[in-house]
Amino acid sequence: MENLFKKHIEKVQITKTTFIRDLTNEIFWDERLIGIKGQRGTGKTTLLLQYIKQNFKPDGTNLYVSMDDLYFSENRLVDLVDDFVKNGGTYLFLDEVHRYKNWAQEIKNIYDDYPGLNIVFTGSSILHISTAKADLSRRAMIYQMTGLSFREYLNFILKLDFNTYSLSEILSDHVDIAMEITKKTKPIKYFKTYLESGYFPFFKEYPKTYLQRVEEIINLIIDIDLFVLKDFNQISIGKIKQLLYIIAQSSPFKPNIKKLSERIGINRNTLVTYLHYLNEAKIINSLFSDTFGIGALQKPDKIYLENPNFIYALENEKPNIGNIRETFFMNQLSYKHKVTHSKQTDFAVNNKYIFEVGGKYKTNRQIAGTDNSYIAADDIEYGFRNKIPLWLFGFLY
Numbered sequence: 001m002e003n004l005f006k007k008h009i010e011k012v013q014i015t016k017t018t019f020i021r022d023l024t025n026e027i028f029w030d031e032r033l034i035g036i037k038g039q040r041g042t043g044k045t046t047l048l049l050q051y052i053k054q055n056f057k058p059d060g061t062n063l064y065v066s067m068d069d070l071y072f073s074e075n076r077l078v079d080l081v082d083d084f085v086k087n088g089g090t091y092l093f094l095d096e097v098h099r100y101k102n103w104a105q106e107i108k109n110i111y112d113d114y115p116g117l118n119i120v121f122t123g124s125s126i127l128h129i130s131t132a133k134a135d136l137s138r139r140a141m142i143y144q145m146t147g148l149s150f151r152e153y154l155n156f157i158l159k160l161d162f163n164t165y166s167l168s169e170i171l172s173d174h175v176d177i178a179m180e181i182t183k184k185t186k187p188i189k190y191f192k193t194y195l196e197s198g199y200f201p202f203f204k205e206y207p208k209t210y211l212q213r214v215e216e217i218i219n220l221i222i223d224i225d226l227f228v229l230k231d232f233n234q235i236s237i238g239k240i241k242q243l244l245y246i247i248a249q250s251s252p253f254k255p256n257i258k259k260l261s262e263r264i265g266i267n268r269n270t271l272v273t274y275l276h277y278l279n280e281a282k283i284i285n286s287l288f289s290d291t292f293g294i295g296a297l298q299k300p301d302k303i304y305l306e307n308p309n310f311i312y313a314l315e316n317e318k319p320n321i322g323n324i325r326e327t328f329f330m331n332q333l334s335y336k337h338k339v340t341h342s343k344q345t346d347f348a349v350n351n352k353y354i355f356e357v358g359g360k361y362k363t364n365r366q367i368a369g370t371d372n373s374y375i376a377a378d379d380i381e382y383g384f385r386n387k388i389p390l391w392l393f394g395f396l397y
Contacts, residue, residue: 001083004071008064015049019156019201022164022397023145024051031141033111034120037127038145039282039306040225041200041217044122047145048093062091068099077106085114094121098229104136111139124225125282146282146335147199147307150191150394156204158185165395167337171353171374174388177395182381191391195308195324214313218244221281230277239264240274247284248314251323253303272299282306285330289341301341307331322358325378325390329357332393345373357390 024047027034038044048064056062063084065071071080077100084092097103107119125144151162162184165177181187190198197203197210206213222240226232232240242264247253261271279286279300286300304327305311311319311327326346333339333349342348345367347355353372356362360379364386367373377383378390 001080004065004069004080005060005063007069008062009058011064012049012053012058015046015053017050017053020050021047021145021201022152023047023143027143028141029055029120032115032118033107033136033140034118035127035136035140035142036120036122036145037125037142038122039125039147039217040220041202041214042145042147043201044145045095046201048095048120048122052093056091061088062093063089064093064095066095066099067097067103072100077103078110081110081114081117085117090116091118092120094119096123097121098123098127098225108136108139111136124221124229126225126229126277126280144335146397147309147331148194148201149332149335149397150187150194150198150391151397153194153198153394154185154187154190156201157190160184162395164397165392167333167349167353167396170388170392170395174383174392178382178389178392181392181395186381187389187391188379188381191394194394195328196312197309199307199309211309211313214309218283218310218313221283226277226281236274239266240278243271243274244278244283245314247303248305248311249316251303251305251311252287252326254301255299255303257299275300275303283310285327285334287330287339287341287347289343304330321378325357325359325376329355329376329390329393332396335397337396344370362387 021043029051036044036047052062052064081092097107107121110117111119148156151164154160155162162181170177200214202213203210222237226240227237246260255275257268257271261268264271275284275286278284283306285304285306287302287304288298289301305314308324308327308331311324329347330339333347338350340348340351342354345354345356347357349355353374354367354370355374355376356366357376358378360377362375362377364375367375373386375387376390376393377387380389383389
């Protein structure tokens with residue numbers, strides 16, 4: 001226990017608070033049990049440590065522990081908690097809970113047995129809170145953490161404080177909003193850099209090796225998170241990597257399930273299951289015609305990599321700019337909106353709006369005469385009527 005407190009203090013002391021993710025202010029911290037799910041590299045650990053640094057003293061009432069600490073090779077979490085509470089502990093922060101074998105059951109027991117203890121835990125995007133052996137969904141408030149939006153990226157590098165805008169505000173007032181933003185900066189100047197290397201907060205810490213680290217994140221998600229949480233063997237992991245390589249070289253990918261399963265050497269259901277898990281792990285973004293009743297065995301209409309930085313990290317050739325644009329649009333919209341495949345255009349959003357994504361010369365030809373139709377156009381500072389700057393959709397969160 002003493003050694004864990006020492007590590008806690010050291011980690012909190014070196015944590016910087018110059019840039020705080022907006023999710024910190026969206027979390028209702030008074031809840032007794034809070035879960036934060038998200039990709040590796042999005043900053044879940046930093047968020048916990050920043051919150052501790054800003055709200056607690058190193059007085060033994062609060063403790064941060066990573067669940068992959070060697071301490072847990074010989075000790076149980078429930079025993080740590082019992083000791084912690086008996087010595088006045090009231091706030092426990094558990095990082096990477098999926099690295100601890102019996103995490104769900106023990107957290108449930110702790111929640112029930114220690115009513116004076118507040119617990120915050122983080123875990124992989126793949127965590128199934130409701131279908132784990134101990135159902136925590138009725139007890140825990142769950143939040144999803146994603147990579148930086150374009151707005152957050154600008155705030156980070158320029159030390160500004162741009163606000164978010166709702167989708168309806170952007171659609172109706174995009175000219176006025178763009179004018180306000182461009183008074184403070186030139187967004188197009190930074191947009192291409194963001195698309196290539198600005199999604200994960202560690203871009204500033206490791207600028208020269210950023211894309212290699214992004215590729216490492218993908219490998220860790222497959223080799224560790226999928227391997228542990230979905231109980232895959234090494235052969236399955238190899239097939240998943242082969243599948244991802246094919247998607248990465250062809251995205252946006254329109255899967256022919258029969259041909260793809262024959263190429264990889266697996267049956268149809270296994271292939272679609274692998275796609276489902278890659279989507280849950282936030283490595284790909286699957287686009288369906290209809291999101292009602294989507295199951296693990298439903299074939300997606302189109303597949304994108306989860307964010308544009310993944311394209312630069314995984315593609316062998318120079319990335320296609322059209323793919324980059326569409327990947328960005330889906331990534332930013334799908335965080336808080338329902339994005340589906342549209343036969344007429346690139347995307348449908350919230351079963352109400354349709355969008356074509358393209359360059360600055362993209363015309364209305366494809367959506368002419370259609371209600372609630374818009375163009376998300378790259379390389380423009382300001383829009384006109386239903387033509388909206390693509391970068392502006394990076395201000396939704």
